[in-house]
Amino acid sequence: MATAEMNPLSISGSTLLYPVIGYPVGQVKAPMLYNQLFAAIGIDAVVVPLEIAPADFPRVGPALFAVSNVRGAMVTIPHKPACVDFLDAASAAVKAAGACNAIVKRADGTLFGDLFDGIGFVSGLKRAGVEPKGMRCLVVGSGGVGAAIAVALGEAGAASVGVSDINTDSAARLAGRLTSFGVCREAFVATNDPAGYDLLVNATPLGLKESDPLPVPVERLAPGTVVADVIMKIDFTPLLLAARERGCTIHMGREMFIEMAPLYLSLFGYDGYTSDGIRKLVGYKD
Amino acid sequence: MATAEMNPLSISGSTLLYPVIGYPVGQVKAPMLYNQLFAAIGIDAVVVPLEIAPADFPRVGPALFAVSNVRGAMVTIPHKPACVDFLDAASAAVKAAGACNAIVKRADGTLFGDLFDGIGFVSGLKRAGVEPKGMRCLVVGSGGVGAAIAVALGEAGAASVGVSDINTDSAARLAGRLTSFGVCREAFVATNDPAGYDLLVNATPLGLKESDPLPVPVERLAPGTVVADVIMKIDFTPLLLAARERGCTIHMGREMFIEMAPLYLSLFGYDGYTSDGIRKLVGYKD
Structure with a gap:
């Protein structure tokens, strides 16, 4: 160009x-x-x-x-x-x-x-035809990106937002803020079990290194779940590959960046x- | 390219x-x-x-x-x-x-x-075939650039360096440093009268604006004097034009920059x- x-x-x-x-x-x-x-x-x-x-x-x-x-x-x-x-x-x-x-x-x-991470993420979902309104969401990772996405999902009308983090204090603080700032109808601390959610978001760095474990037990993913990853460096992370294999809709991290x-x-x-x-x-x- | x-x-x-x-x-x-x-x-x-x-x-x-x-x-x-x-x-x-x-x-x-202003300036002079060694030099302006040039001229073996500034205290401080650091054989506070010097350097901003007066009384310039300007924005400053008119060798500011x-x-x-x-x-x- x-x-x-x-x-x-x-x-x-x-x-x-x-x-x-x-x-x-x-x-x-x-x-x-x-x-x-x-x-x-x-x-x-x-x-x-x-x-x-x-x-x-x-x-x-x-x-x-x-x-x-x-x-x-x-x-x-x-x-x-x-x-x-x-x-x-x-x-x-x-x-x-x-x-x-x-x-x-x-x-x-x-x-x-x-x-902007959160609004960019939601904007990317919508562009891909995924409407977060009314969805039960699980956000794994409660750092800066996870927090931003959880807030944006709440603001976009998600039915509920579960927050999972190996640092449970951090997850609890974020769930508390989501509730106290009134951005989520329902927010809670969750495990990383993705069963029972409509949308799973990996907001941890897991997947960047080959030796990383998967951020969630993928065998618990139901077909039809939307699975998104925030990792930008790799388009098809191990999580997204496993999710696609199981019949899930997948959403790459780079969409958030351009949005x-x-x-x-x-x-x-x-x-x-x-x-x-x-x-x-x-x-x-x- | x-x-x-x-x-x-x-x-x-x-x-x-x-x-x-x-x-x-x-x-x-x-x-x-x-x-x-x-x-x-x-x-x-x-x-x-x-x-x-x-x-x-x-x-x-x-x-x-x-x-x-x-x-x-x-x-x-x-x-x-x-x-x-x-x-x-x-x-x-x-x-x-x-x-x-x-x-x-x-x-x-x-x-x-x-x-580097000073060593760059001297390097440019030498490249143009002007050898400062043994020269009687007048530096007009004792700010950062003037100080750098005065030091470099001293280190290059100038016979003497006169420093002129409307702020005579500043000129005196610089002349004092040139002497006390042993970089000049002879350093002194001078007027801006260029008569009797081999090299004149304008190290003031005079010449940047059209309304600026000339930094020295050019009618006192002897033909053969080397006249240099540090102003980079204009190649042929009023000083350099007047000096060339009087048969002086002139040296532009941009040379120092590239050197x-x-x-x-x-x-x-x-x-x-x-x-x-x-x-x-x-x-x-x-």
């Missing part, structure tokens, strides 16, 4: 920065997608990775936003919960999930945070883009 | 950052040169502008280097003196000039600073490049 090519001269003194902040950052895919998008659209901005160790984050994270041409950021593992501490204002999703993956510096210099693009663009002040339009711009293959 | 084209996909999670830090940064040219160079050479790194207000710099400047993939920086106006405060070690030029424009994070995480490239690359760990090689790589026209 000729329009998406970027001349190195296109980074100049006037270029705005939207860093993607994490630890580590070697695996992040945001620079590839967003820099291609910025070039295609004609936005003088660049996404660069910033790797900040957790111990340094409370000092370095807020300092970054004092850089005039840093106008916002994408936040990834493990800083999604910690960045909430220095926001001036936050969306309901951030408050309910206790995590933030999108920060914008507003005109007055204050920082507003949002959380977040119009949300990030809009937060950063670039309105009017749809995920389908963005798919076309970057030549994304379904 | 096909080799110097940069695909936006070339910024990934593993890309190293060498920011150029200033206030403002709209005018900086480093991203254009260095990103083209990195692409041509095949270095997975990017130069991005970072605009930091002076009041924020003492807090934000050092914090940046806690970002793991920020491996060094270029420092420009007005932060060259202030960044000296947070260096762990510095070159003799930094100590003598009290300014730094190049920072590298060493393997142990400590910061080493150097100052610093091999110094920056080497500081950042990319050895073996010459300024002539770099000129070819980026298609630089003399």
Whole structure:
């Protein structure tokens, strides 16, 4: 795509920065997608990775936003919960999930945070023809992504959201927030047994390494269950392969990533883009 | 040059950052040169502008280097003196000039600073066939760049270096440092009268704006004097035009910029490049 090519001269003194902040950052895919998008659209901005160790984050994270041409950021593992501490204002999703993956510096210099994993995930489901309204959902993993997805499923009208985590305290805290913020009709701590749910979401890193165990006992999956994975690095994770084998509908992690693009663009002040339009711009293959 | 084209996909999670830090940064040219160079050479790194207000710099400047993939920086106006405060070690030029424009994070995480304006300037002179050794030099302007050039001229064996500044205290401090650090055979506070010198260097911003007065009374320039300007934005400044008119040899500011490239690359760990090689790589026209 000729329009998406970027001349190195296109980074100049006037270029705005939207860093993607994490630890580590070697695996992040945001620079590839967003820099291609910025070039295609004609936005003088660049996404660069910033790797900040957790111990340094409370000092370095807020300092970054004092850089005039840093106008916002994408936040990834493990800083999604910690960045909430220095926001001036936050969306309901951030408050309910206790995590933030999108920060914008507003005109007055204050920082507003949002959380797009969940809404991006639900948007991807709907695009694939899966309507979460009324569904009984099991979210395995109660970290930043799991929390975001649980909140979004609740907000999308899920009948119930079970939260499973080997850290049961973490699962209990999330289930408590889902209930107390009124985002879920019914939220509870669950085991990782997927029987009896309409939708299973793996929001753990299990599946990234070949030696990983499956996040749930797949023999308990009923055909017809929708099984989604948040892992982006691998399209067909062992969980998704096993689920497909059992006659389940499967949903890949990368859908969530591309569905977040119009949300990030809009937060950063670039309105009017749809995920389908963005798919076309970057030549994304379904 | 096909080799110097940069695909936006070339910024990934593993890309190293060498920011150029200033206030403002709209005018900086480093991203254009260095990103083209990195692409041509095949270095997975990017130069991005970072605009930091002076009041924020003492807090934000050092914090940046806690970002793991920020491996060094270029420092420009007005932060060259202030960044000296947070260096762990510095070159003799930094100590003598009290300014730094190049920072590298060493393997142990400590910061080493150097100052390349002066050595870049002298290197450009020599490339143009001007040998500063034994010359009587007048440097007008005793800020970061003027200080760097005065030090480098002294180290290159200038017979004497006069320093002129409307801020005579600043000129006196610089002349004092040039003497006390032993970098100049003879250093003194001078007026801006260019008569009696072999080399005149404008190291003030005068000439950037059309309404600017000339930095020196040009009618006092003897033919044969070498007249150099540090202004990069304009090749032929009013001073250089007037000097050429009077039969002086003139030397443009942009030479200093390109001559610093091999110094920056080497500081950042990319050895073996010459300024002539770099000129070819980026298609630089003399």
